Amino acid sequence: MPSPTFPPAVYQTLLAASGDDPQRRDLLGTPERAARAHADLFAGYTENPVALLRSAMEPNDPRHSGPVLLRNLSLYSHCEHHILPMDGVVHVAYRPGPWILGLSKIARAVAALAAQLQSQERLTREIADAINTAATPEGVLVACVARHHCMAHRGVRQTAADTVTLESRGSFLTDSAARQEILTLCRI
Ligand SMILES: Nc1nc2c(ncn2[C@@H]2O[C@H](COP(=O)(O)OP(=O)(O)OP(=O)(O)O)[C@@H](O)[C@H]2O)c(=O)[nH]1
Numbered sequence: 555m556p557s558p559t560f561p562p563a564v565y566q567t568l569l570a571a572s573g574d575d576p577q578r579r580d581l582l583g584t585p586e587r588a589a590r591a592h593a594d595l596f597a598g599y600t601e602n603p604v605a606l607l608r609s610a611m612e613p614n615d616p617r618h619s620g621p622v623l624l625r626n627l628s629l630y631s632h633c634e635h636h637i638l639p640m641d642g643v644v645h646v647a648y649r650p651g652p653w654i655l656g657l658s659k660i661a662r663a664v665a666a667l668a669a670q671l672q673s674q675e676r677l678t679r680e681i682a683d684a685i686n687t688a689a690t691p692e693g694v695l696v697a698c699v700a701r702h703h704c705m706a707h708r709g710v711r712q713t714a715a716d717t718v719t720l721e722s723r724g725s726f727l728t729d730s731a732a733r734q735e736i737l738t739l740c741r742i
């Protein structure tokens with residue numbers, strides 16, 4: 555699917571509003587460059603995370619009964635309140651039902667959902683729901699740990715604070731020991 559298009563004139567307005575001169579020689583290429591960068595950073599609106607996950611599913615071998623945990627996926631998104639970055643990590647665990655998922659597809663689905671304006675809570679929920687819908691597992695647990703630049707570098711200026719969000723589905727909702735096992739492995 556095509557990436558979104560950002561009109562370069564928007565960045566000329568932003569440069570002028572910042573107090574700079576959009577006609578300054580070193581800024582002449584900036585609007586086009588910034589438009590390409592934002593098209594890349596917000597490419598997730600044209601992606602379908604469930605389809606991505608389903609593109610590499612295989613039947614689960616019933617001899618495998620344990621959870622699968624993918625730790626430390628890098629997270630880079632933008633908060634919908636300030637359009638400023640939030641960055642950190644995502645941990646994704648699921649207990650397979652009929653299907654196992656291609657590991658890279660989990661990372662791609664997370665990246666697609668992160669490449670949109672987000673709140674951390676909604677991002678966490680949407681990752682859990684996409685996995686639940688795509689693979690109907692017995693359980694899903696998603697943990698996000700992120701720093702919000704809107705809290706670190708402006709406003710309240712809390713540079714050390716991070717935010718942890720969790721979403722559980724199925725067996726991870728009902729079985730607190732199973733949930734705790736995953737959180738311990740994630741060192742949360
Ligand atoms: N729950 C939640 N809040 C967020 C997230 N990202 C940013 N926020 C908060 O959104 C709120 C917006 O509050 P406002 O008072 O409208 O904005 P503001 O005047 O810029 O607030 P300050 O950041 O306190 O200066 C702030 O408290 C942010 O910390 C997020 O992912 N989840």
Ligand SMILES: [Zn+2]
Binds near residue numbers: 633634637703705
């Ligand atoms: Zn923000």
